Amino acid sequence: MVRRLILVVASAAPAALLGVMTAGMLLRAVFGAHPLWRSEPVNLSEAAALRDQATVVQLIRRGEDPYQRREVRADLLFNDRAELTAFEAAIAAGRAEVMEVILFASRRPAPAEWNQLRCLSKLEEADDIDEVLERYKPESAVLECSGVTRPWK
Numbered sequence: 001m002v003r004r005l006i007l008v009v010a011s012a013a014p015a016a017l018l019g020v021m022t023a024g025m026l027l028r029a030v031f032g033a034h035p036l037w038r039s040e041p042v043n044l045s046e047a048a049a050l051r052d053q054a055t056v057v058q059l060i061r062r063g064e065d066p067y068q069r070r071e072v073r074a075d076l077l078f079n080d081r082a083e084l085t086a087f088e089a090a091i092a093a094g095r096a097e098v099m100e101v102i103l104f105a106s107r108r109p110a111p112a113e114w115n116q117l118r119c120l121s122k123l124e125e126a127d128d129i130d131e132v133l134e135r136y137k138p139e140s141a142v143l144e145c146s147g148v149t150r151p152w153k
Helices: 002-030 042-050 053-061 086-093 096-105 111-121 127-135
Strands: 070-072 083-085
Touching: 002 053, 002 086, 042 086, 053 096, 083 086, 086 096, 086 111, 086 127, 111 127
Parallel strands: none
Antiparallel strands: 070 083
16 A cells, blocks of 8 residues: 555656646746746847847837947857947948848938948948948948947957
8 A cells, every 4th residue: 555655656746846847937937037048138239239130120119229339248249248339239240131120220320420330341341231331321421431440359
């Protein structure tokens, strides 16, 4: 009889453990934590670096300014953290489609802003980004790259 009870308990233990773990994950979900893994919110510059076009558009529509510098965490784009605008992150990542989305969803760059972006793109030798920026060139903008350096290492 005792032997049968031990056998029943031993065979039910894995299922009971699974049930307890599932209940714990569901309890975490109730309080806003993802039940399977930890998720961290991204800012606009990080979304651009990660090539996440949908999040880029969503954040711009919520009012975030793509011209504002934000921290890009270490190992998302570079080994060290960096302070970049969303445009700079897109240039550093070499993603013309992200640059296109940012320019389409936000205000047009002023001539000085456009010049800075175009020079960074030229420094990175990103011809596809150059083409995108040329489509959004302000009428009074003149390309002058003397003194323009990368804001990242």
